Amino acid sequence: MVEMIYNPDEVGTEITNSKGKKVKIRKYHMTKEEMLVGQERWLKELSFFSPQKVKKLRKKSGKRFFNPFRKGIYYYQIQVLFLLGSNEWHSFSRILTSIRSYMSKIPVEDSRFDNAWDKFRGKSARLCASRCKDDQGRIKENFQFFQRLSQLHPYGYKLRQVGAAVDVKRVTRAGISNGVYFYRLSTYTNPDKAWPIRDYSRYKFPMHEKRYISYKFLGTIITMDKEIVQGVVK
Numbered sequence: 001m002v003e004m005i006y007n008p009d010e011v012g013t014e015i016t017n018s019k020g021k022k023v024k025i026r027k028y029h030m031t032k033e034e035m036l037v038g039q040e041r042w043l044k045e046l047s048f049f050s051p052q053k054v055k056k057l058r059k060k061s062g063k064r065f066f067n068p069f070r071k072g073i074y075y076y077q078i079q080v081l082f083l084l085g086s087n088e089w090h091s092f093s094r095i096l097t098s099i100r101s102y103m104s105k106i107p108v109e110d111s112r113f114d115n116a117w118d119k120f121r122g123k124s125a126r127l128c129a130s131r132c133k134d135d136q137g138r139i140k141e142n143f144q145f146f147q148r149l150s151q152l153h154p155y156g157y158k159l160r161q162v163g164a165a166v167d168v169k170r171v172t173r174a175g176i177s178n179g180v181y182f183y184r185l186s187t188y189t190n191p192d193k194a195w196p197i198r199d200y201s202r203y204k205f206p207m208h209e210k211r212y213i214s215y216k217f218l219g220t221i222i223t224m225d226k227e228i229v230q231g232v233v234k
Contacts, residue, residue, distance in 0.1 A: 003150035005218055006157050017152060018216075028154045030068060030161055042066040061086035061164075062187045068158035073120055076103050077142055078159070081166070081185035089169060092181040096136060143168060143183055147196035149218040156196060163188045165196040165219070170203040179203045195219045195230070 008029040017023050030038060043066070046054050058065075061082060069075040080098045084090045103117035113119040121135045133141060145155040146166040159165060169182040188194045196219035204224075205211050212228065213221050220229045227234040 003152070003216055003218065005149050006151050006154035010151070015151065023152065025151055028157045030158055035068075035161065038068055039066040057082060057085070060088075061185070062189060064163040064189065064191075065187045066162055068162050071106075073139070074142060074146075074155075076106075076116070077139060078146075078166075078185065081183060086164075086185045086187050089182040089184045092136075092140070092183065095183060096139065099139065140181065143181075144198075147198065147217060147219055149196070150216050153216070160191055160194045163191045163194050165194045167197040167199070169199040172202060172204045177206075197222070200224075 006025075006028060008027075010025050011027045011029075013025050014022055015025060049057075065082075065086070067075055067078050067082065069078060076099055077095075080095055080102055081090065083102075084095065084098060100117055103120060104115050106116035108114075108116050108119050110119060113122060143166055145153075146159060147168065148155045149157055149160060156165065164185060164187045167184040167186050169184070170179045171182065173180045186194070186197070196217075198213060198217070198219065198221045201222045201224060211223065212226070218230055220227070
């Protein structure tokens, strides 16, 4: 089973989800007006950096790209990938250090926390959650959310609108049971080409772990023996 890619024109349409329930397609895209406002807001934030640095970073990302998310952990994760350099792989450890440094400088209107990073780390776990993830687990999970382009929960569709996708690479390393993760903010001149990539070709899966992604993923996944593009095995 393969879900269709999210279509803004179908927002509000009732469909049957994977559990057999009738649900309506929610809005996950930006309107033209929202894109203009978002781009202006993002460029204003970049004005705090030197013009030379901004010029260099935007040359790497291309003029189409801007951070499409509102302030929050999604915004900061994409912002850090942009600041580290678009279209380049960055290790999770480096990304985590950069996110911590960036968010620690953001004040919050909550007397319980000193900054945005402290607030994010101090976020309470969901009630009745079967698996409670720490801050690192939530960040990794968000990067995979950015790869979703399917009808019901296309968290990455706004990225696609600005000609971007978040790619994930997982590499086996001795002594590290879950392997090492790398992430890349890939940008494209044509949004139609902005398909996320999940590369597991250099990762040896343990027996208990599912080898392939679920049908909810739309993009390209590379494993040791198969390549799946938009849900079709090559």
